[in-house]
Amino acid sequence: MDPEFELLLRGGHVIDPKNHLNGLADIAIRSGKVAEVSEFIGASRAAKVVDVSGLYVVPGLIDMHVHVYGGYEGWLFPDQHALPNGVTTVVDTGGAGWKDFEDFIETIIAKSITRVLAFINIVGAGMTGRPEQDTNEMEARPCAEMIRRYPKHAVGSKSAHFQGPGWESAGGAIEAARLSDSIAMIDFAPKPSRSYQELLERLNPGDIHTHLYAGHIPLLDENLVVNEYVRDARGRGVVFDTGHGNMSFLFRNAIPAIGQGFPPDTISTDLHKSSRMVDTTMPVTMSKFLVIGMPLEEVIDRSTRIPAEVLRRPELGHLSVGAEADIAVLERMEGNFGFVDSLRTRLEGNQKLECQMTLRAGKIVWDRNGISFPKWSDV
Ligand SMILES: [Zn+2]
Numbered sequence: 001m002d003p004e005f006e007l008l009l010r011g012g013h014v015i016d017p018k019n020h021l022n023g024l025a026d027i028a029i030r031s032g033k034v035a036e037v038s039e040f041i042g043a044s045r046a047a048k049v050v051d052v053s054g055l056y057v058v059p060g061l062i063d064m065h066v067h068v069y070g071g072y073e074g075w076l077f078p079d080q081h082a083l084p085n086g087v088t089t090v091v092d093t094g095g096a097g098w099k100d101f102e103d104f105i106e107t108i109i110a111k112s113i114t115r116v117l118a119f120i121n122i123v124g125a126g127m128t129g130r131p132e133q134d135t136n137e138m139e140a141r142p143c144a145e146m147i148r149r150y151p152k153h154a155v156g157s158k159s160a161h162f163q164g165p166g167w168e169s170a171g172g173a174i175e176a177a178r179l180s181d182s183i184a185m186i187d188f189a190p191k192p193s194r195s196y197q198e199l200l201e202r203l204n205p206g207d208i209h210t211h212l213y214a215g216h217i218p219l220l221d222e223n224l225v226v227n228e229y230v231r232d233a234r235g236r237g238v239v240f241d242t243g244h245g246n247m248s249f250l251f252r253n254a255i256p257a258i259g260q261g262f263p264p265d266t267i268s269t270d271l272h273k274s275s276r277m278v279d280t281t282m283p284v285t286m287s288k289f290l291v292i293g294m295p296l297e298e299v300i301d302r303s304t305r306i307p308a309e310v311l312r313r314p315e316l317g318h319l320s321v322g323a324e325a326d327i328a329v330l331e332r333m334e335g336n337f338g339f340v341d342s343l344r345t346r347l348e349g350n351q352k353l354e355c356q357m358t359l360r361a362g363k364i365v366w367d368r369n370g371i372s373f374p375k376w377s378d379v
Helices: 078-085 103-107 140-149 166-179 196-202 230-237 251-259 280-294 295-303 305-310
Strands: 006-017 020-028 033-038 047-050 058-059 061-066 087-097 113-119 154-159 183-186 208-210 239-241 327-340 346-360 363-367
Touching: 006 251, 006 295, 006 327, 033 239, 058 295, 061 078, 061 305, 078 087, 078 346, 078 363, 087 103, 087 154, 087 327, 087 346, 113 140, 140 154, 140 166, 154 166, 166 183, 196 230, 251 280, 280 295, 280 327, 280 346, 305 346
Parallel strands: 006 047, 006 058, 061 087, 087 113, 113 154, 154 183, 183 208, 208 239
Antiparallel strands: 006 020, 020 033, 058 327, 327 346, 346 363
16 A cells, blocks of 8 residues: 655654744645644655754745846756755845846746746846836836736736836836736836835835845834834835845844834745855845744745735745645854855854755755665665
């Protein structure tokens, strides 16, 4: 008789915020899905058993700000950066626009093991070729049409890097999201003619401002207190995303804001060629929040359940029975570590997360220390 389960992860500490789980539990997998989560599942019921004691077993991480479309020169192919870091879902943020989104599906999305979702750029050619400055290319209607045509892949619209004085880019993306009943993600540089406060007032509930701790974002007032209008925006349902990146995460903004009760809603990396060089992987970015003082369960929540809800993908970000078995097995290491932000300043900490194993749809796609393999002398 075939065993009941293909795989059993035994003895791990499961953190699954959506299901209010934070303790020792075994997880069994069948047909790529979570089949059972309970305190004890007998080893004989599974074809393969992996001992994950001493490790944290969490839903596959969702990195909702990356650059994986080949049209953009800073792009990275998703699998080799996502899977070794416990990330099973990435969201490309505007690499492709409404003119080249189908090329993105064909060349990257369809070829990745990592689940790739996308915000479609309000600029027709996205981040390909000419920079995102041509206002004639910013069209809400075709952007919204493309979002509607590919609901499996597209989660909303994106505006980024616009240096002009007007609202064509951010306003266009917000309009495209409204027309397609989706969400907008905005990367914003305030100008005298368009303030951060006005942006937050224009965003609809569910829309996202990314890079909240960037140097150019007036999150804090001159006394380093979180501006009241920013809290008001969160109160209305505007979402604040990390988008760490090469330039967009400053300890000098994040530490006071978090101390005043203003954490990011979602933790994300803004992974691309340059940010990869300052080690902005998900486990490292999550570790920074841990070291700043955010409890581990909350760090996991802001990297799994909350991004799934923000992206309106309630099927993701948890380990409910029946869910696709996207799982990250993390180690919480203790020692002396240093973390670097976008200003190239250092924060010292005594803990750091590292991904030991990643499962995508029930398959082991990363195993740092070979814990799922037999000893060479036993075969
Ligand atoms: Zn970005």
